[in-house]
Structures are given as C-alpha cells and as structure tokens.
Amino acid sequence: MQSADVIGSGFSETPKLNYLTNGTTLKSWLLTKDHKRIAIMYLISVSVFFLMGGIYAATIRLELLTPASDLLETGTYNKVFTQHGILMIFFFLIPSIPAVLGNFLLPIMIGAKDLALPRINLLSLYLYWLGGAIALYGLMQGGVDTGWTFYTPYSTTFSNSYVLAVGVGIFINGFSSILTGLNFIVTIHTMRAPGMTWFRLPLFVWAMYAVSLVMILGTPVVAITVLLVAIERVARVGIFDPAIGGDPILFQHMFWFYSHPAVYIMVLPGMGVVSELISNFSRKKIFGYEFIAFSSIAIAVFGFLVWGHHMFVSGQSIYASMVFSFLTMVVAIPSAIKMFNWTATLYKGSIDFSTPMLYGLGFMGLFLIGGLTGLYLGAIGLTVHLTDTYYVVSHFHYVMVGGQVVAYLGGLHYWWPKMTGKMYSEFWGKTSAMLVFVGFNLTFFPQLILGYMGMPRRYAAYPPEMQVLNIFSTAGASVLGIGMLMPVVYLLHSLVYGKPAGDNPWRLPGLEWRTSSPPPTENFEKMPVVTWEAYEFGEDNGLDLEEDRRRDLAPVG
C-alpha cells in the first residue's frame, strides 16, 4: 500500500521498462493483454477508418460544389455517402473514445493494473478488426448504396449492392462493442483501488460506465436486426418486406432502438472527456459532481425511450409520435444539466487556454448548437418540413463531429503526454483546434440554412440558387480537413522530436497523473490508496500542485 504523498508529483523516476518498451516484437503487441497496448492498436485502427471516412466526406463535398451531378454518377454518389456513414459511425465514432481513451485510461484512473478481463479485451480488438475487414471487403467488392441506416425493403429486396457482407461486418463489430462494455462495467465494479469510492471516480469513468450500459443493452438488438435483414434477403422470410407479409416500419423500430442510443454511445464518452477538460483546465473542482455523474446515467436510460423521433414521417402512429416527441424534450434535460454545470465550473476558474481546453470549449459551443437544433427536429409539427433535409445532416454533424470528434481530439491532446511521454507543439495544437472550430462552423452552419430552405439530403444535384451556401460548406470542409490532418503531423512529429512531458505536465491531481509517462505495464509501481476527492485542487490531494505550477510559470533567470 502506498499513500498519496508517496506517489505524489515528486514521483519522477521513470521505470526502466514502460508499456511501450516492455517487449518490442510484433508478437508482443499482437498477443498482448495490456490494456494500454490494445488502446494504441485501437488508436491506429480507428484513425485509418477515420481517414477513409474522411476521404468519402471530401468526395461528397466536392460533388456538391456545383449544382449538377457532374463529378459522380448518382448511383456512385449513393454508395459514397453510405460508406462515409458506415465507416464513420460503426468503425470510428462508436469505438473511438471508449476503445482508445477508455481502454488506456479507465484502469489507470481507478488505480487498477488492467481491465478485469484482459483476454476478452484483446478479443474485442480482434473482433473489431475482423468486422472491419469483412465490411471493407464488401466496400471494395462494389460497396453499399442503402444509406448507413439500411432501411427496408430497399436493403432486403431491391439493392444489388453488398448489403450482406457489410451487414456481417457490422454484426461482428457489435460483439466487440458489447465485450468492451462488459469489461468496463466489471472493472469499475471490482477493480477500484482502496479509497476510490464511487463518488471519487473521475467523471470520465462515470461516462464510461453509462456508455457501457448502453453498449450492452442496445447493441444486441442491432445485431439481431441485421441478422433478420440477412434472413429475409437470403431465405425470403417475411419480416420487413410487405410483399411477403412483413412490415418495413418494424425494421425502423428495431434499428433505431439501438441506433438512437448509439448516438449516446458516441457522445456520452465525449461528455466525459469534456468534464475532465473543463474542471482540470479551470483548476477548479467541478460544479455539481453528482448531478453530472447521474445525468450520464439519465442520458443512458432516457436515450432508450426516444427512438421513435426518427420515425415521425414514416407512418408511425401519431399517438406514439406524441409520446416520443415529449420524451425527446425530456432527454434534453440531463444534457442541459451538464452544460450548465460546465459553465458554472468555468465561472471564477483559473482558466488555462491550452490545446485540450480549446477543444473542450469548442465542444461546448458546437454541442450547444447540435443539441438545440435537435429540439426543432423533436417537435412533431416542424419536423415534417425538416425531415430528410440538410438540416438533419447538419444537426447530426454538430453533435457527432462538433461533439464527439472534437471531444476525442481534446482527450487525445490532453492524455497524449501520458500515453507517449512526449509533448507536442502547443502552437500547432492551438492552431489546429481553432481551424477545426472555424472550419466546422463554416461547413455545417450553411447546411442548417440549406436544410431549412428545403435542400434534401442524399442527392447529388440541387437547385442552382443553393450553390453559394454549398460553396461555403465545401470551403469550410477544406479548412476542417486541414485542421484535422494537422494533429497527425505534429503528434507523430512529437513522438521523435517532442520534449519529454514528465509525469504530470498539466499539474493535475488525478490518479493518471501520479504514475510515470508512459506508464509501466502494471500502471503503478505500487498499489495507490486514494485519500482525496475527485478534482481536488486544494491541499487535501497530497500534492503541491500550485507550488509546482508557480515554479513552472516563474521567469527563467
């Protein structure tokens, strides 16, 4: 056992072997049970999928630069936006924060040596690779043109594209998600260090717990749905196709029972990251810890009750729509609780505008727009006008890219010194964060207006009077693309040329900052004992953070 002061900020003697140097062969990586190595392999994998999805996004924006369908044929365009959605959602957005940052940090943040089920963790990675490989096979053979939602009866009856192969890929990938969620829940219940009570857990861990519940309870339903699509497509059993006795709206019920909570699988971890960033870079205990923690659970629960708001114009009963509309308004409350608490945390905080914080503040602005535009779509009258327009596309991207991706980038910059032991260039980091924020708004705000004007989504051509806003959007996408590619360059550059980060470069009290950078394979030299509250910047945290910080800020000489 070790007390807080023993493993305090003075802990700087780097162990001879860290998780990166403890075995350097390919086998030592591919057969590792170390959660940190698995996280790094996830990081590389999701980045590849993000790059592929990004190339599809760039192609879409290039096509929409002109009103005519002149770059791509309409059939090809259908495949391009479908594959953009499939790669981004199933293979980047859903796994990125839990599988990369969650895997790497969750055990360290609770003071554990590893996840509770390390072999299962490696299995999750292999299932992700297998699912991804099968989906990519489908895409390379000819691709899918159904939209990422695979709506029936088009997907089961009419589409001649590789629905089955991609469906199998997503089905297998779902099990990776389930196993990761299961692993996190067991770990949080059973592996917390002495003194790490539930209400001392960092809010990132609470978010991981909430998202794990959604993964376990929701993902099997989409797996079954995809399986039913396959059964109907192959064996012609009437499940969704009305021609053989099925109901296409049943598909939408089953699909959205998972896929709406999946939106929370994507954004809840982002909220967890932002809670860390806002509190730590304001150097202030987070305002309303319990409210933020329980609002994560509330979002996970209420997120399961609102799926029908995707079906307001599908032929769903108007009475069901009324209930779903009301519940959609209700689910805004826990999200708003988080926003208000983050704002209150900033109030009178000692705000440090480092790169991760810029991303955190960017999240707050973008998620605010994403959330509020969602209320318009949740109103059953207005949504008739807005359904299937670019308004929906923009709202979704404000939540998913402005929310999840920005939070992911913020988290990656925040924990990069811990993961690699190296510091990146703050100048380029800040430049990139600001380019992402500006580029994002330039891309997607015009789309809100275009959608309200009636521009439908999923068409390669549009009326000429809408070209100006589309040019703005494509120009914004270029800025956004540069902003997102820059971290690839300067983060990789930092691996070789970056300054050593030290164990606690941000001078923070969390457990992850009390071990070496990069951490040893066992995470801590000795089992930590937690005697301080979460986000404790006072004297009770056992560290002398302010003294360290003053020394950092003091003029040299």
Place this chain on the structure above:
Amino acid sequence: MAKDPEHVHMEHDHMTIPKYLGVFAVLVVGTILTYWVATIDLDFIFPGANTLVALLIAFTKMACVMLFFMHVYWSPKLIWLAVVASFFWMAIMFAFTMADYFTRATGVFTT
C-alpha cells in the same frame, strides 16, 4: 472478484448431470411443442394467438437456460439485477413498438 473454492464447489453441486439432462429435455419438448402449436390455427381465440403461444414457450425455454444452464438461480443479487434490467429493457422495446401498432390505424380527429 475471485470466489473462495468452497463457494465455487457449492455452485457446481447445484447442477448434476441428470439435472442438466432434465433441463435439456424441457428444451426439446418446448421445441416440439412450438412446432405442433404452429400447425394449429389459434386465430379463433384472438388474431395473433399463435404468435403469443410461440413467444410464451420461447420465454419459458429462455428462462430455463438462464436459471439453470447459466446458474443465475444461484447467483448473487447483482447478477439478478442485471438479468431483470435486461428484461425490463426488452419490455421497453416491446411496449413502445406495440404502442405504435395498436394505435396506428387510429386518427387524431376521428374515432
């Protein structure tokens, strides 16, 4: 969390091979019963009665698998909570979906 060896031993004592075979027999009978019921038109009771009977048999079989094969019957309360929660979640899906089906034909301004 690791269990003490005595506890693990006791857990295995609950199910013997004859008991496993007994549960297996229930599952086989359930499958045959599902097939047999499907050959009889039960719509004279109410439309869709066949589906309800098939679902009841399926739920019984699922309960047997969970309680005995998966040892939930002898598991701690936390495991029971997880099981009950997943059924509750499934009930949400059924209830809200059925809310659509039962009221889809009813207009707002008509009776």
